Amino acid sequence: xxxxxxLPLDQVSKMLEREAIPYRVVYYRSYKPYEDADSVRVIRxxxxxxxxxxxxxxxxTGIDEESQS
Numbered sequence: 001x002x003x004x005x006x007l008p009l010d011q012v013s014k015m016l017e018r019e020a021i022p023y024r025v026v027y028y029r030s031y032k033p034y035e036d037a038d039s040v041r042v043i044r045x046x047x048x049x050x051x052x053x054x055x056x057x058x059x060x061t062g063i064d065e066e067s068q069s
Contacts, residue, residue: 001052004045009056012042016052023052030057038062 004012009025016023028043037058044055 001045001047004042004052004054007042009040009042009054012054021052022050023054026053026055028055028057034058034060036060 002015004015013023027040037060039059039061040056041059042054043057044053046053
């Protein structure tokens, strides 16, 4: 199995499509989501019967001056 944890969903999708590996995406959303999330990343990946299941969540990866104060 490829190492996918922490990678952006768009990058992982391209990798799996290039290798013709079927996958499905499950979105995890907190009851208190980030309003300024800027990235969707893989937080869990498993393979069952040749199909990858990707659990993804939203993250804030960019740092700005306001978030540091």
